[in-house]
Amino acid sequence: xxxxxxxxxxxxxxxxxxxxxxxxxxxxxxxxxxxxxxxxxxxxxxxxxxxxxxxxxxxxxxxxxxxxxxxxxxxxxxxxxxxxxxxxxxxxxxxxxxxxxxxxxxxxxxxxxxxxxxxxxxxxxxxxxxxxxxxxxxxxxxxxxxxxxxxxxxxxxxxxxxxxxxxxxxxxxxxxxxxxxxxxxxxxxxxxxxxxxxxxxxxxxxxxxxxxxxxxxxxxxxxxxxxxxxxxxxxxxxxxxxxxxxxxxxxxxxxxxxxxxxxxxxxxxxxxxxxxxxxxxxxxxxxxxxxxxxxxxxxxxxxxxxxxxxxxxxxxxxx
Numbered sequence: 001x002x003x004x005x006x007x008x009x010x011x012x013x014x015x016x017x018x019x020x021x022x023x024x025x026x027x028x029x030x031x032x033x034x035x036x037x038x039x040x041x042x043x044x045x046x047x048x049x050x051x052x053x054x055x056x057x058x059x060x061x062x063x064x065x066x067x068x069x070x071x072x073x074x075x076x077x078x079x080x081x082x083x084x085x086x087x088x089x090x091x092x093x094x095x096x097x098x099x100x101x102x103x104x105x106x107x108x109x110x111x112x113x114x115x116x117x118x119x120x121x122x123x124x125x126x127x128x129x130x131x132x133x134x135x136x137x138x139x140x141x142x143x144x145x146x147x148x149x150x151x152x153x154x155x156x157x158x159x160x161x162x163x164x165x166x167x168x169x170x171x172x173x174x175x176x177x178x179x180x181x182x183x184x185x186x187x188x189x190x191x192x193x194x195x196x197x198x199x200x201x202x203x204x205x206x207x208x209x210x211x212x213x214x215x216x217x218x219x220x221x222x223x224x225x226x227x228x229x230x231x232x233x234x235x236x237x238x239x240x241x242x243x244x245x246x247x248x249x250x251x252x253x254x255x256x257x258x259x260x261x262x263x264x265x266x267x268x269x270x271x272x273x274x275x276x277x278x279x280x281x282x283x284x285x286x287x288x289x290x291x292x293x294x295x296x297x298x299x300x301x302x303x304x305x306x307x308x309x310x311x312x313x314x315x316x317x318x319x
Contacts, residue, residue: 025054029061042069086141093134101127136271139198140257143278150192150282154305157189157196157235158219164200165217172215175208183219188305189235195279196302202272203239203298210249210261210296211241221304234285238299243291251291254298276300 025047032045044062047054104123112120158181165179172179189196207215218240223233249261255277258270277287277300285302 022051022054024048025051029058036065080145083141083145086137089137093130094138097127097131097134101131136275140271140275140278143275143282150195152190152192152283155189155191155193155196156186157191157237157302158183158186160193160196161200161217161219161237164197164204168201168204171208172204177207177211178214179217180214181217181219184221187219187221187235190303190305191283191285195283199276199279199300200237202276203237206272206298207239207241210244210247212244213242216240218299222301233304234301235304236299236301238288238297240295240297243294243296251289251296254289255287273298 028048029045032043035041036043042065044065045058047058104120104127107120108124162181165181168179204215216239218236218238220236220238221233222236247261249259253259254261255273256270257274259274260270273287273289280287280300280302283302285300287298287300289296289298291297
């Protein structure tokens with residue numbers, strides 16, 4: 001009886017040691033996976049001690065991880081090829097478009113009958129639309145292929161938004177739209193002035209296609225904990241408008257490349273909000289979109305500009 005008890009106790013100890021061993025190995029695998037995800041590395045999983053079942057699990061995991069890396073590399077190659085295609089198409093279309101505009105301008109200086117002048121005006125309008133679409137293709141390709149860090153500085157976001165909104169007043173009046181700006185104070189954001197201006201322009205251009213009535217632009221500050229201790233909060237810039245009757249779209253896809261709502265999709269490249277997302281992420285920000293009833297809100301977050309920071313000789317700091 002005593003021998004049996006000793007044997008059982010010995011087996012229990014062996015089982016406990018095996019469980020502890022397996023737990024340690026599983027924790028090791030977990031840490032390696034977490035480190036791989038955090039550092040975006042491509043290291044394979046390894047075991048400190050060999051064990052048949054864990055070896056098989058590790059082999060399957062490594063097969064999956066290798067395939068994932070291969071698919072990611074293939075996707076990056078396709079993405080680069082696609083961006084190059086957009087750039088080439090943009091360049092190829094610009095030359096004949098410039099020539100066409102030149103001939104239309106020559107025609108406009110010639111004596112024409114009234115109906116011919118009307119036709120010429122239609123040609124000018126469609127040429128301008130085509131030029132805008134080509135410009136968006138080129139911009140998306142340009143911004144998406146820029147890998148260097150964006151130089152950011154302390155931007156008075158209220159002044160910048162006010163400036164862009166003022167430029168849009170005439171075209172908004174042509175579309176029977178009004179604008180209103182709401183803000184608490186002169187908020188300072190960490191960003192690149194040129195890129196920020198382009199983002200705000202694209203948000204307002206989006207209203208020209210899908211909005212009706214009043215467009216409300218809101219600038220606010222939100223407290224949030226950043227890993228970078230230089231930033232104590234983030235600045236929110238949002239554009240809210242009533243959706244034009246008959247327009248349908250899914251807010252989950254508005255930042256997707258080439259996505260456009262219906263039935264006005266024929267007048268949109270579907271790249272405007274994609275460029276907003278691309279530029280916001282380059283400056284360490286995020287984008288958001290929300291549809292409630294007949295109202296649509298879209299905008300972006302940017303880190304608040306720190307009060308004290310290390311700056312370069314040009315007065316800028318890096319994201």
